Amino acid sequence: MRILTGNDLKTGAVIWWTGQDWSIHIEDAADVGDQAQADAVLATEDAACRVNGGYAIDAEKDDDGNLRPAHIKDRIRALGPTVRPDLTLNPADPDAGNWVI
């Protein structure tokens, strides 16, 4: 599946396209279909200054139904800093970094 990501223009936070809006949680991300649809959404959202540097990526759902980006860069973006588990989006899970690998 293809999902959209980028950074919030005002805050810089990593965000994911839900189909209606942007969320900081990758589990909210929606499949945007093909690249043409992705480009259309990104053009609209970029023009509205809601996203900075948006792009489409490949992702898949694992056995538990959790979204997992194909590239490690985006898995790190989805989780947060791997050197500081307390600053990730799963601060209570000391093994959250294993998800990236």
Add this chain to the structure above:
Amino acid sequence: MYRYDQYDQAMVDARVEEFRDQTRRRIAGKMTDDQFKPLRLKNGLYLQLHAYMLRVAIPYGTFNSRQMRKLAHIARTYDRGYGHFTTRQNIQYNWIKLEQAPDILAELATVEMHAIQTSGESIRNISADHYAGAAADEIMDPRPWAETIRQMTTFHPEFSYLPRKFKIAVIASGAGRAPARGPVGARRVVKSGGGEMGFEV
């Protein structure tokens, strides 16, 4: 340490207001990312993996308590309570919001600090031996030379659009305390056999 005169202060204050206007126009959609990116980088503001990052220059690693308290205030008010000092004697704030970046630069200007030329293909912050002035093995205090180079290179148009970044460190000791070997443009103050001072570049 060097203190701003009225012209220095006016230039830095004007630069803050210029960036405030550029940021306002970017957020309002009157400027594209391609147009805004080189402007924010000229003011030390990067967009990294997780958030914006602001790199603040600390010329030759010297600051006073007023400036230190301001850096701490910025960390508490605009970031997550901390910043990272770098090997080149800058401080980086890793969780900055774009809309607050002009306010941070304005706060820095009140204590004679800025983030100009901490990014891009320019001559960057001049670093020095962190023991400068107190090291038994130095042949002179390298900081006056660091300050002279800082004044010569800051705001100079020829040094703001270089083919590549230049990182200058000055040290007056044979020790490896300042990054004076690796960076392009590094300078080591040396004394010749005849007793004359010079630079090993």
